[in-house]
Amino acid sequence: AGSIFASAEPFAEGLVHTGTKLGIDEFVLVQWLAPFASEAPEFLVAGILAYRGRATVAMGALLSSKVNQWTLLIGGLPIAYAVSGGHVEGLPLDLRQKEELFLTAAQSYFALAVVMSLSLSGREA
Incomplete structure (x- = not known):
């Protein structure tokens, strides 16, 4: 660390x-x-x-990385902002940052759909 x-x-x-x-x-x-x-x-x-x-293990490694990135890290942003600012307040985002946040959310929903289908096509990869 x-x-x-x-x-x-x-x-x-x-x-x-x-x-x-x-x-x-x-x-x-x-x-x-x-x-x-x-x-x-x-x-x-x-x-x-x-x-x-060991393709299954490889996909598992990548999947766990993305789950961390798309959930825990994104969810931790407002918490880190509140702790560092000393008060609870909305995270100030400009238009570009909002678009990036929505892009990340869309990737999360796509990943959820892929995982729920328990298969991965060449197009989804």
Whole structure:
């Protein structure tokens, strides 16, 4: 846990600095590129498991990661905001953030539908 806290800020600052130099919007970097970097180990492990013929275990690893991301982490945002602000208040979101939140909710509903059907087609993947 200590290594995560020690490396999180330098990673984020480096990402924003590089994006600024390349002319990439800061929001796009944080919302889309950072998750790819932070989730790369999960994809690597799932890829290795699938390559070794353990596709079910690989899908389970990816699924548990997404369940965490789409439920616990999203649900924790307002709690972290309330605790850090010292009072309970609605989470202030601009239009872009609201759209991203709705996109995450839509992904959650899609994932729920896929899991409930107990099958995964090539199109759903």
